[in-house]
Structure formats: structure tokens, C-alpha cells
Amino acid sequence: xxxxxxxxxxxxxxxxxxxxxxxxxxxxxxxxxxxxxxxxxxxxxxxxxxxxxxxxxxxxxxxxxxxxxxxxxxxxxxxxxxxxxxxxxxxxxxxxxxxxxxxxxxxxxxxxxxxxxxxxxxxxxxxxxxxxxxxxxxxxxxxxxxxxxxxxxxxxxxxxxxxxxxxxxxxxxxxxxxxxxxxxxxxxxxxxxxxxxxxxxxxxxxxxxxxxxxxxxxxxxxxxxxxxxxxxxxxxxxxxxxxxxxxxxxxxxxxxxxxxxxx
Ligand SMILES: NC(=O)c1ccc[n+]([C@@H]2O[C@H](COP(=O)([O-])OP(=O)(O)OC[C@H]3O[C@@H](n4cnc5c(N)ncnc54)[C@H](O)[C@@H]3O)[C@@H](O)[C@H]2O)c1
Numbered sequence: 001x002x003x004x005x006x007x008x009x010x011x012x013x014x015x016x017x018x019x020x021x022x023x024x025x026x027x028x029x030x031x032x033x034x035x036x037x038x039x040x041x042x043x044x045x046x047x048x049x050x051x052x053x054x055x056x057x058x059x060x061x062x063x064x065x066x067x068x069x070x071x072x073x074x075x076x077x078x079x080x081x082x083x084x085x086x087x088x089x090x091x092x093x094x095x096x097x098x099x100x101x102x103x104x105x106x107x108x109x110x111x112x113x114x115x116x117x118x119x120x121x122x123x124x125x126x127x128x129x130x131x132x133x134x135x136x137x138x139x140x141x142x143x144x145x146x147x148x149x150x151x152x153x154x155x156x157x158x159x160x161x162x163x164x165x166x167x168x169x170x171x172x173x174x175x176x177x178x179x180x181x182x183x184x185x186x187x188x189x190x191x192x193x194x195x196x197x198x199x200x201x202x203x204x205x206x207x208x209x210x211x212x213x214x215x216x217x218x219x220x221x222x223x224x225x226x227x228x229x230x231x232x233x234x235x236x237x238x239x240x241x242x243x244x245x246x247x248x249x250x251x252x253x254x255x256x257x258x259x260x261x262x263x
Pocket of ligand 1: 020039113117141187
């Protein structure tokens with residue numbers, strides 16, 4: 001019988017760890033025995049998140065800048081003696097405008113934080129993992145990276161890129177004992193989404209009607225999927241982009257699920 005998930009002795013770096021999915025996943029990894037370093041661009045939020053999660057340390061930096069990403073990985077490895085696990089959660093939302101109204105500067109920033117940031121952190125950590133002959137990385141794609149959402153070209157292209165990068169790295173690094181997977185969340189009740197709901201950019205009623213499970217996701221539901229993929233329970237799983245979406249990406253009919261449910 002396989003014992004319950006236990007990260008005792010494992011050393012984890014969580015980017016975007018000062019908020020939302022990153023923070024809650026970091027807390028779960030700590031609860032399951034891992035040593036954890038949080039990395040984030042938001043220097044003000046990091047000390048509080050470190051306290052709430054029980055992480056061992058934090059480091060401030062921009063994952064989208066090559067030198068900073070290399071330094072984040074080096075800081076984390078120094079703080080906890082190496083890196084076995086990476087959860088790449090740093091990301092920003094986009095402008096929700098069609099491409100002809102989109103600022104290219106902003107497009108590039110959304111793309112860089114998500115895709116280039118994931119690539120740079122994975123590259124730096126991957127070098128350490130190759131030396132030690134083992135490791136696991138979980139990236140964060142999105143339902144917006146699996147299908148097209150109007151007004152979300154920067155975010156969607158970046159998240160589709162993350163899905164593809166995940167598969168590519170899984171194929172490149174499998175021989176080194178490194179697994180690379182991704183989760184593809186649907187709408188999750190994090191500060192990023194709550195802000196969009198408050199500003200009436202997202203309508204939670206419409207989202208719930210379109211979702212077979214009839215609700216938005218709790219942040220813990222993303223953390224549990226990420227922890228599973230990082231753990232030895234997923235020892236033969238690599239190159240997978242796992243929708244954690246209440247059935248969103250399976251639903252293809254006209255209309256919405258709620259109408260069928262309550263006809
Ligand atoms: N919340 C959702 O519904 C949802 C759905 C699908 C995918 N995602 C993805 O999940 C991840 C986490 O999102 P969240 O909802 O928890 O958002 P969040 O805003 O709560 O957390 C994101 C964190 O990333 C940090 N960050 C932003 N830019 C950074 C940079 N350049 N370098 C380092 N850190 C940076 C922020 O400071 C923040 O602490 C993101 O990649 C997001 O795209 C979220």
C-alpha cells in the first residue's frame with residue numbers, strides 16, 4: 001500500500017507564493033512536510049504569506065527577468081539546501097480587450113510573466129534537478145490556454161504556451177528523473193478573480209451556469225491537484241496538463257448546463 005502523500009525531506013520553491021493559488025499550495029506543501037520558499041514580486045505581501053503558510057523563507061523578484069529568476073532559484077536553494085519541487089504560480093491577468101484595442105506593451109508583460117517566467121524558473125531549477133537526478137515541476141496553465149476566450153489573447157497564448165512547454169520539458173528531462181506537469185484551473189476564488197467579480201468584469205452566475213459542477217473552484221482544490229502531481233503518487237505521470245475545472249472543458253453543448261439541469 002502506498003503511504004499518504006508525505007513531502008518530508010523535500011525542498012520546494014513556489015512562485016507567486018504571496019497570494020492565491022501559490023500561497024495555498026505552499027501551505028499544503030508545508031502541512032505535508034516540505035521545506036518551502038516563497039518567491040513573489042510583491043515584497044509587501046511576502047512576510048505575511050510566509051507567516052500564514054509556515055514557509056521557511058521568502059525571496060523577492062520578478063520571474064520574467066532572467067537574472068532575477070536565476071537569483072530566485074539560487075536564493076531558494078541556499079535557504080533550504082536545494083530544490084526538489086517547483087510550483088510555478090506567478091501570473092497576472094490581462095486587459096480583457098480585443099487585440100485591436102490591446103496595448104502591445106501590456107500584452108508582452110502578461111505573456112512574459114506567465115510564459116517566460118515559468119520557462120526561466122523551470123530552466124534554472126531544472127539545472128539543479130538534473131545534477132541531483134530527480135525533481136518535479138508543476139506549472140499553471142488555465143482553461144483559457146485550452147480554448148479561446150475573446151479578449152484574452154495575451155493570457156490565452158501564454159497559458160497555451162505553458163501547456164506546450166510542460167510537455168516539451170517532460171520529454172527533455174524524463175531521462176533525468178524529472179517530471180513536469182501542469183494544472184489548468186478554471187475560475188478559482190482567489191484575490192485575482194474576486195477583484196474581477198467585484199469590478200463586474202466576471203459574472204459569477206454565468207460562470208456557475210456554464211460549469212457542470214455548478215460552482216467556482218476553491219483555491220484548496222487547485223492546491224490538492226498540484227500537490228498530487230508534485231508527489232510520488234504521480235510517479236509515472238509526466239507531460240500532463242490536468243484540467244481542474246469542474247467539467248468546464250468537457251462541456252461543448254449550446255446553451256448552458258444549468259438550463260439542462262433545471263429544464
Ligand atoms: N484564479 C483563477 O481563476 C485562475 C484560473 C486559471 C489560472 N490561474 C493562474 O493561477 C496562477 C495564480 O493566480 P491567482 O489567481 O492565485 O492570482 P494572485 O494574483 O492571487 O497570485 C499571483 C501572484 O503572482 C505574483 N506575481 C505577479 N507577477 C509576478 C512576477 N513577475 N514575478 C513574481 N511574482 C509575480 C503576484 O504578486 C501574486 O502574489 C496564475 O498563473 C494565474 O494565471 C488562476
